[in-house]
Amino acid sequence: MDAKELYKxxxxxxxxxxxxxxxxxxxxxxxxxxxxxxxxxxxxGLVSGDFSPVHFNDDVASKTRFKGRVAHGILxxxxxxxxxxxMPGLVIILETYFRYTAPVRIGDTVKVEGVxxxxxxxxxxxxxxxxCSVEGRKVLEGWTSIVIW
Amino acid sequence: MDAKELYKxxxxxxxxxxxxxxxxxxxxxxxxxxxxxxxxxxxxGLVSGDFSPVHFNDDVASKTRFKGRVAHGILxxxxxxxxxxxMPGLVIILETYFRYTAPVRIGDTVKVEGVxxxxxxxxxxxxxxxxCSVEGRKVLEGWTSIVIW
Numbered sequence: 668m669d670a671k672e673l674y675k676x677x678x679x680x681x682x683x684x685x686x687x688x689x690x691x692x693x694x695x696x697x698x699x700x701x702x703x704x705x706x707x708x709x710x711x712g713l714v715s716g717d718f719s720p721v722h723f724n725d726d727v728a729s730k731t732r733f734k735g736r737v738a739h740g741i742l743x744x745x746x747x748x749x750x751x752x753x754m755p756g757l758v759i760i761l762e763t764y765f766r767y768t769a770p771v772r773i774g775d776t777v778k779v780e781g782v783x784x785x786x787x788x789x790x791x792x793x794x795x796x797x798x799c800s801v802e803g804r805k806v807l808e809g810w811t812s813i814v815i816w
Numbered sequence: 817m818d819a820k821e822l823y824k825x826x827x828x829x830x831x832x833x834x835x836x837x838x839x840x841x842x843x844x845x846x847x848x849x850x851x852x853x854x855x856x857x858x859x860x861g862l863v864s865g866d867f868s869p870v871h872f873n874d875d876v877a878s879k880t881r882f883k884g885r886v887a888h889g890i891l892x893x894x895x896x897x898x899x900x901x902x903m904p905g906l907v908i909i910l911e912t913y914f915r916y917t918a919p920v921r922i923g924d925t926v927k928v929e930g931v932x933x934x935x936x937x938x939x940x941x942x943x944x945x946x947x948c949s950v951e952g953r954k955v956l957e958g959w960t961s962i963v964i965w
Contacts, residue, residue, distance in 0.1 A: 682865030
């Protein structure tokens with residue numbers, strides 16, 4: 668069995684890598700959604716080595732103010748990476764600032780929304796404001812700067 | 817086959833979740849290392865949906881100034897999450913600022929180093945400066961603020 672097969676079998680959402688169209692400039696908007704499955708937390712734990720009980724142990728997590736297991740914050744951030752990668756061209760992330768404002772749980776679908784706020788067309792460098800939300804509740808906000816090759 | 821078994825079989829480095837000791841205060845240092853294997857890029861792609869050719873396509877990536885495939889920047893960031901999670905107590909990430917300064921490739925071992933720069937012991941909130949490096953070459957720098965429950 669390969670990774671994709673196992674991921675699918677364990678309930679992960681396989682996303683197509685569809686690129687966004689249009690010309691990137693101030694006001695350019697991106698949107699991307701992905702559902703968080705238990706397999707995402709398992710895979711992210713293995714990749715990172717972050718096996719914190721707040722992500723993996725129901726007993727410990729249920730006694731916190733989260734009242735249950737939550738996804739890694741950086742897992743939500745990985746969806747931002749996927750959204751940016753869908754912009755036209757080859758996107759390289761230079762800088763990120765993110766604030767984690769609410770927990771994301773197994774079964775939640777996270778929506779990433781971004782809008783270009785600054786554009787240097789000569790250098791193809793752009794700054795985007797980013798918000799991630801689950802059913803209208805903001806879970807992450809911040810900004811990122813990228814270069815497009 | 818489960819995720820851990822497949823990950824190991826595909827060459828991923830399984831990390832023990834060993835907690836750091838000591839009292840967190842200004843000057844407290846953390847260090848964590850993990851090797852990036854091809855399976856990490858595969859797993860991270862599935863979790864995030866970021867299948868950018870700069871991570872997955874040798875032909876495309878070799879024609880960029882990276883001259884070959886590189887790991888996702890946020891994959892390196894996930895190692896920061898793992899380092900923070902090893903601090904005493906239950907660590908919740910509130911805020912992050914990171915600058916990606918050089919590429920990370922398959923086979924690279926990334927070292928995360930952090931040091932507490934600000935401490936609010938009443939609220940158990942801390943700010944850490946973070947550097948990630950590969951054989952002494954800096955690949956990420958920035959800071960994070962956390963709360964410990």
